[in-house]
Amino acid sequence: MISAPDLLNFALIVAFVSLAFAQLMCMVRLVLGPGTGDRILALDTMVINALGLVILLGIHQGVTIYFEVSLLIAMLGFVSTVALARFMLRGDIIE
């Protein structure tokens, strides 16, 4: 049976690789994406994946300062998604 720290290191590598791959695939959808809705969705998913990468970096380095960074990224991602969608729906962000 694999020892616990080894398994954690392996899981960290797997998670880093899959999140980076997810970012790349989101970029593909961002370029292809036939409609504006798909592009907004790809941007939203990219923000969420970036949040996951920051959390993984926090686990990897064993520090807690990345918590504030991830909270700020989460808030900015939500606000920008809503602003983009609202601009597409109403032609204006604040009426």
Add this chain to the structure above:
Amino acid sequence: MTPEILGTYAAAIFLLIGAGFSLVGVLGLIKFNDAMSRLHAPTKVGTVGIGALLLASMTYSFVSGVPSFHEFLIMAFLFVTAPISANFIAKVNIHQSHCEPVPEPAGDETWSVLDISEEDRELEEDGEPR
């Protein structure tokens, strides 16, 4: 099997779950061929995928001796906002007719996402895609 070893195993398993969900969600974003189907997959990344990564971070903080609960804040924020942004993107899809047409509403009203205001009618007649 001390609690430290069990906690490290749990953190690793949560990490693997989160990585798997992010991968599956993004494969859905790439592979599906309808705008509304594509919307369905990445919303799971935002809730289950990142939720599992945050659980792993929390478990690992307990193992490494500096226990912290404030990952719950990010989790709560994401769980509240993910459906809202998904709803907004679905509205954009309906507005741009990138999905099956919505059923006719009762009476002579129109859906607000399909309602084009007066000053934009000319743009629509020019064949400008909205």
